[in-house]
Amino acid sequence: MPSDAAELHEDGPMHLAVDSKHAAAAVGSIKVSAKDVDVFYGEKQALYDVSLDIADKAVTALIGPSGCGKSTFLRCMNRMNDTIPGCKIIGRIELDGEDINDKALDPVLLRARVGMVFQKPNPFPKTIFENVAYGLRIHGLANKTEMADIVEASLKRAGLWSEVADRLHTGGSSLSGGQQQRLVIARAIAVSPEVILMDEPCSALDPIATARIEELIDELRTQYCIVIVTHSMAQAARVSQKTAFFHLGRLVEAGRTDEMFTNPRDTRTQDYITGRFG
Amino acid sequence: MNEHTVKSYEDELNALMAECARMGGLAEAQTADAVEAVVKRDRALADSVVGRDERLDLLEGEIERKAIRLIALRQPLANDLRRTVGAMKIAMNLERIGDLAKNIAKRTLVIVEAEPMTPLTRSIDRMGRLVLSRLKEVLDAYTSSDMERAVAVWTRDDEVDEHYNSLFRELLTYMMGDPRTITACAHLLFVAKNLERIGDHATNIAEIVHYEITGEEMISERPKTDALKPAS
Numbered sequence: 033m034p035s036d037a038a039e040l041h042e043d044g045p046m047h048l049a050v051d052s053k054h055a056a057a058a059v060g061s062i063k064v065s066a067k068d069v070d071v072f073y074g075e076k077q078a079l080y081d082v083s084l085d086i087a088d089k090a091v092t093a094l095i096g097p098s099g100c101g102k103s104t105f106l107r108c109m110n111r112m113n114d115t116i117p118g119c120k121i122i123g124r125i126e127l128d129g130e131d132i133n134d135k136a137l138d139p140v141l142l143r144a145r146v147g148m149v150f151q152k153p154n155p156f157p158k159t160i161f162e163n164v165a166y167g168l169r170i171h172g173l174a175n176k177t178e179m180a181d182i183v184e185a186s187l188k189r190a191g192l193w194s195e196v197a198d199r200l201h202t203g204g205s206s207l208s209g210g211q212q213q214r215l216v217i218a219r220a221i222a223v224s225p226e227v228i229l230m231d232e233p234c235s236a237l238d239p240i241a242t243a244r245i246e247e248l249i250d251e252l253r254t255q256y257c258i259v260i261v262t263h264s265m266a267q268a269a270r271v272s273q274k275t276a277f278f279h280l281g282r283l284v285e286a287g288r289t290d291e292m293f294t295n296p297r298d299t300r301t302q303d304y305i306t307g308r309f310g
Numbered sequence: 311m312n313e314h315t316v317k318s319y320e321d322e323l324n325a326l327m328a329e330c331a332r333m334g335g336l337a338e339a340q341t342a343d344a345v346e347a348v349v350k351r352d353r354a355l356a357d358s359v360v361g362r363d364e365r366l367d368l369l370e371g372e373i374e375r376k377a378i379r380l381i382a383l384r385q386p387l388a389n390d391l392r393r394t395v396g397a398m399k400i401a402m403n404l405e406r407i408g409d410l411a412k413n414i415a416k417r418t419l420v421i422v423e424a425e426p427m428t429p430l431t432r433s434i435d436r437m438g439r440l441v442l443s444r445l446k447e448v449l450d451a452y453t454s455s456d457m458e459r460a461v462a463v464w465t466r467d468d469e470v471d472e473h474y475n476s477l478f479r480e481l482l483t484y485m486m487g488d489p490r491t492i493t494a495c496a497h498l499l500f501v502a503k504n505l506e507r508i509g510d511h512a513t514n515i516a517e518i519v520h521y522e523i524t525g526e527e528m529i530s531e532r533p534k535t536d537a538l539k540p541a542s
Contacts, residue, residue: 266385293387295525306390307319308312 060088063227063257064109069123071104071113078104082123082283084276088226091249091258093268093289096278097309102261105278106229109259110146111139127227144171147220151232153212155204155219160187160196163204163215167223182222190218191248210241217248221256228252230260234267246271265305269293277301311389319384323393326376327453330397330404333369334449337404340366340411341445341508345438347415348501349431351422359415366408373401389522396522400452403511403518407445410504410511417497424494433480434501437473441505444470444512452515457523464516464528470509477502 064086071079079101086092094102104113111132113119125132132142144167155163164183168174174182183200187193192214196207204215213233220228230249234242249258249271262268268275269289276286277298285298296302303309314320340359347356377398380386386394444463451459478499485495520528 265387269387294391296388302388303312305387307314307316309315 060090060257062086063088063128064259065126065129066105066108067124067126069105069108069121069125071101071108071122072118072120073116074118078281079108080281082278084283084286086257086259087274088257089254090274091253091260091272092274092276093272094259094261094276094278095263095265095268095304096284097304098263100278101281102276102278103231106231106259106261109227109229110143110148112143112148114139141171144223145225146227146229147223147225149213149216149220149228149230149233151235153209153216153236155207155212155215158204159201160204160207160215161200164218164222167219171223173223183218186218186222187215189221189252190214191244191251192218208241210237210244213237213241213245214248217245217252221252225256227257227259230258232261232263235263242267265293277304279304322376322380322384323386323390326373326380326397327393329369329373329376330400331449331453333366333373333401333404334445334452336362336366336369337407337411338442338445338449340408341414341438342442344411344414344418345435345442345505347418348421348498349435349438351418351426351431353419353422356415356418356422360412363408363412366405370401370405374398389525392522392525396518399518400515403514407508407511410508414501414504417501421494421497421501424491427484427491427494427498430477430480430484430495430498433473433477434498434505437470437477437502437505440473441470441509441512444509448512448515448519452519455519455523457520460516460519460523461528464513464520467509467513470506474502474506 062085066082066084066086069079069082070077082101082105084105094106096102107113108121108125109127109132113121121133127142127145130137132146156166158166161183164186165179168179168182184193187196192211195211196215199206204212207215213236217228217233234245237245246267249260252258253273260268260271262271272289274286275289275292277284277292277296277300279300285292285296285301287297292301293305296305314323340362343355343359346352347359377394380394384390444466447459448463450456451463481495481499481502485492517528520526
């Protein structure tokens with residue numbers, strides 16, 4: 033460590049040696065903004081006073097131990113919690129500045145803008161083509177020729193086209209787990225969402241299928257706002273530009289992923305990511 | 311700091327740092343013996359310093375292998391990652407200190423052939439003690455994760471530089487006064503330079519310790535005095 037290296041660091045010591053992928057990531061403006069969000073399941077409070085801005089055209093990873101509230105928070109963003117009886121949300125979540133819990137807002141339309149991919153791939157019991165076309169049909173978004181084009185484009189963007197082009201009309205469940213997950217992602221992007229929520233999308237996949245999904249996430253982030261819940265620290269580190277750490281229903285710390293994994297500010301974050309939680 | 315949930319991971323990290331501390335002790339002993347060999351004109355001690363250097367090389371290799379293995383198998387993050395990489399970097403600095411101590415010992419074998427130059431060796435002795443105290447201090451800072459002590463070593467490096475500068479001038483005076491002393495003085499000059507560089511490695515280690523503990527690099531300019539400039 034040459035002593036005269038000090039002068040190189042005038043503009044900020046921590047920002048020099050960052051991974052180029054993270055440094056080059058042109059993180060967009062704020063897409064989703066949560067302000068003082070509390071969530072209750074009946075009597076039990078699951079989230080306490082969470083405020084978090086989520087950038088567009090970037091991947092934000094939500095991490096934390098089981099029961100920390102990260103999935104609850106994710107589900108708030110497309111009102112999936114509405115389906116749970118007794119669930120009450122206080123505070124404000126904005127999508128492009130609009131309150132998503134506004135009574136006038138149709139949750140079905142919201143979910144077209146804010147798509148979701150779950151832990152276990154959940155293709156509908158329909159053909160590959162119909163799985164991807166489904167959202168377009170229910171939202172009446174395309175005529176027949178457009179439909180075929182959009183299905184193809186979505187499958188291509190999800191990196192699945194070359195594997196299924198010759199069997200579009202076979203059942204979606206005939207695909208492997210990794211292919212099914214990419215099919216579900218194709219279905220989510222077919223309706224041109226703005227935000228894609230992913231709840232542990234790789235936890236049921238092998239390392240190769242996982243790598244393909246991660247590569248896909250990295251490609252998609254140039255066009256979408258992506259929020260991913262993951263239990264894998266390594267995955268959060270690999271795919272995200274921003275990381276938010278939840279613990280006991282509270283947002284403990286959020287920041288740039290490279291900084292969170294080399295130099296977290298809060299000891300609870302450090303204990304969690306280094307495997308020290310008792 | 312809480313312990314890791316996985317006990318064997320905790321053990322491996324601790325073992326890595328313990329190995330580094332042990333290597334530090336060896337580097338310290340090598341430096342102390344090399345200085346003593348010059349000062350006391352002790353050929354046997356100089357020989358033993360040269361012979362023992364290999365142990366430091368082996369330990370460095372060992373620490374590097376352990377650190378790489380830990381990175382591969384445990385994927386350390388945050389402070390653990392900084393500690394693991396820090397151990398590798400500290401081992402590199404200690405290995406260099408060992409080389410410099412060995413070089414002092416080798417030069418001792420030539421210096422003892424010439425007439426004793428007591429005032430000069432006394433200056434070397436003083437400079438050696440100072441450098442050794444820095445080295446000891448920074449290794450203690452490392453083993454006790456004491457940031458303040460590390461910072462103290464880092465900010466006081468200019469005292470070593472001052473010693474070096476004054477020895478430099480002293481040696482020039484000798485060589486100009488009696489050209490027969492040039493060979494021995496030239497070697498003593500290298501001895502002093504080697505000690506100064508050992509001091510630099512101690513400040514490097516101080517920077518590594520600081521980064522390990524805080525996650526931030528030291529950024530302020532360290533005071534420097536330059537031997538090449540004429541004294542004002």
